Amino acid sequence: MTFQNISVVGAGTMGNGIAQVFAQNGFKVSLYDHFPEVLPKAVATIEKNLSRLVSKEKLRTDQAQAALINIQTHTDLAAAVAQADLVVEAAIEDEGQKKALFQTLDQQAPSHAILASNTSSILIGRLEAATHRKGQLIGMHFFNPVPMMRLVEVIRTPHTQQSVFDAVFGLAQTLGKVPVEVNDAPGFVANRVLMPMINEAANTWNAGVAGIAEIDTVMQLGMAHPMGPLRLADFIGLDVCVAILEVLQTELQNDHYAPAPILLQLLAAGDLGQKSGRGFYDYSQDPKNPTPRNLR
Numbered sequence: 001m002t003f004q005n006i007s008v009v010g011a012g013t014m015g016n017g018i019a020q021v022f023a024q025n026g027f028k029v030s031l032y033d034h035f036p037e038v039l040p041k042a043v044a045t046i047e048k049n050l051s052r053l054v055s056k057e058k059l060r061t062d063q064a065q066a067a068l069i070n071i072q073t074h075t076d077l078a079a080a081v082a083q084a085d086l087v088v089e090a091a092i093e094d095e096g097q098k099k100a101l102f103q104t105l106d107q108q109a110p111s112h113a114i115l116a117s118n119t120s121s122i123l124i125g126r127l128e129a130a131t132h133r134k135g136q137l138i139g140m141h142f143f144n145p146v147p148m149m150r151l152v153e154v155i156r157t158p159h160t161q162q163s164v165f166d167a168v169f170g171l172a173q174t175l176g177k178v179p180v181e182v183n184d185a186p187g188f189v190a191n192r193v194l195m196p197m198i199n200e201a202a203n204t205w206n207a208g209v210a211g212i213a214e215i216d217t218v219m220q221l222g223m224a225h226p227m228g229p230l231r232l233a234d235f236i237g238l239d240v241c242v243a244i245l246e247v248l249q250t251e252l253q254n255d256h257y258a259p260a261p262i263l264l265q266l267l268a269a270g271d272l273g274q275k276s277g278r279g280f281y282d283y284s285q286d287p288k289n290p291t292p293r294n295l296r
Contacts, residue, residue, distance in 0.1 A: 001114075001163060001164075001167040003027065003085045003086050003167070003171055004027065004028060004085055005027070005028045005083045005084050005085050005086075006019075006022045006027045006029050006030070006084065006085070006086050006087075006088065007029075007030045007031075007032065007080050007081045007084040007086070007087045007088070007109070008022070008029060008030070008031050008032065008087075008088050008090060009032050009033075009077070009080070009081075009087060009089045009091060009101065009105070010032070010033060010089065010090035010092075010118075011031050011032070011033035011038045011039050011041075011042035012033075012038065012042075013144060013145075013275075014090045014118055014142060014144060014146060015031065015033070015042065015090035015091075015118075016031070016042035016045050016046055017049075017142065017144065017145055017146025017147055018088055018090055018118065018142055019031045019046065019071055020046045020049060020050070020067065020071075020146070021142075021146055021147055021175050021176075021177075022070075022175065023046075023067040023068070023070035024050075024059070024063070024067045024147075025174060025175050027070065028070055028072075029070055029071045029072070030072050030073075030079075030081070030083075031071055031073050031074065032073075032074045032075070032077055032080035032081070033073075033075070034075070034077075036075050039073040042073070043068075043071070043073065046068070047068065049147055050064040050067055050068065051064065053147075077104065077105075078108045081105060081109040081110075081113070082108070082110070084109050084110060085110075085112070085113055086113060086114050086116060086171070087105055087109050087113055087114070087115050087116065088116045088117075088118060089101060089102065089105070089115070089116065089117045089118060090118040093119065093120055093121065093122065093240060093243045093244070094243070095126060095127075098117065098119065098122060098127055099126065099127060099130040100130075102115060102117075102127050102128075102130045102131050102137070103130050105131070106130075106131035106132055106133055113136075114136050114137075114138060114164055114167070114168065115131065115133060115136060115137045115138075116137070116138050116139065116140035116168065117137070117140070118139075118140060118141055118142055120187075120188075120190075120191050120240065120244050121186055121187045121191050121243070121244040121247040122186075122247060123184055123185070123251065124137065124139040124155050124156075124157050124184045125157040125158070125159075125184050128157055128159065134159040135159045135160060135164060136161065136164055137157070137160075138154065138155065138156060138157075138160055138164055138165065139153065139154065139155025139156075139182070139184070140153075140154060140155075140168060140172070141154075141182075141188060141190070142177075143190070144235075144236070150177050150178045152175075152177045152179045152180070153179075153180055153182045153188050153189060154168055154169050154172060154179045154180065154181055154182065155182045155183070155184055155188055156181065156182075156183060156184065157184045165181075169181070186247055186248050186251035186252055187247065187248050191244050191248075195244050195245050195248060195257070196256070198229045198230070198233045198241055199241075199245055199257070199259065199260050199263070200229075201216075201219070201229035201230050201233075202230065202233070202260035202262050203260045205230070205260075205262060206261055206262055211292065212280050212281070212293070212295075213228075213292040215228060215230055216228020216229065216230050230280040230281075231281060231290075233263075233273065233279065234273030234274050234280050234281055234283075234290075235273065235274055236273070237272050237273050237274075238263055238267055238271070238272050238273045238279050239267055241259070241263060242259045242263050242264065242267050245257050245258070245259045245263075246259065262295065265295075266279055266295075274287070274290075278293065280292065280293060280295070281293060
């Protein structure tokens with residue numbers, strides 16, 4: 001099983017990062033988004049990332065140019081997946097929308113194409129059941145920022161063909177990533193472990209045990225985490241954190257995973273973290289050194 005043409009569905013933060021990594025490694029990439037205005041922003045982000053790699057001498061100028069040439073953008077989904085050997089879905093973290101999308105991809109992608117989801121928490125088996133491709137649908141969970149983060153969770157369902165798993169696992173290695181085999185379960189490994197930690201940090205703040213910066217400092221210096229959990233929540237996006245926690249709460253039938261009140265409060269206010277300019281921290285003055293907010 002060989003891969004030449006890759007389709008990435010969704011050109012947001014994760015999608016454009018996935019497209020960049022494939023393009024850098026010589027694959028032809030069709031990058032699709034339903035919203036036309038998203039695509040120029042995605043290409044601009046990729047150009048900026050490639051330029052940064054060139055300036056750091058991690059990539060030659062000709063390699064950066066070749067990567068950009070490898071990417072074509074589309075607003076027509078059928079055209080974007082017409083030649084695909086692999087389709088990587090990187091759309092919004094909503095099960096209903098993903099199921100509808102995979103039903104369409106099942107109809108429009110070539111019969112040999114493997115369909116993969118970059119979902120952070122939704123059961124791959126649920127998405128697989130929306131298609132007629134049992135055995136050909138797999139989880140390929142990249143981490144943000146995709147060009148820098150080496151881990152890829154490769155998630156298999158009970159139906160996943162061994163040849164499909166092996167091909168996607170090997171593909172991740174070709175991209176310079178470190179793939180890890182994971183069985184299909186809510187949140188997989190990373191978010192099954194990470195999101196309760198973020199939630200407990202938020203509940204610790206709710207309880208008045210310590211402030212935002214203090215909680216993050218304890219975890220950074222005491223647990224050797226490169227970023228504290230509340231700062232990390234902002235980086236991930238509080239909307240994404242809440243969506244994953246709600247999946248864990250529902251699927252595992254355990255209210256221990258219920259999103260902390262402050263997460264719901266910030267989400268309702270539209271304060272989604274770094275991408276909106278405010279979350280637990282305020283990024284308006286210095287995005288690289290944000291200020292913890294007084295939320296009480």
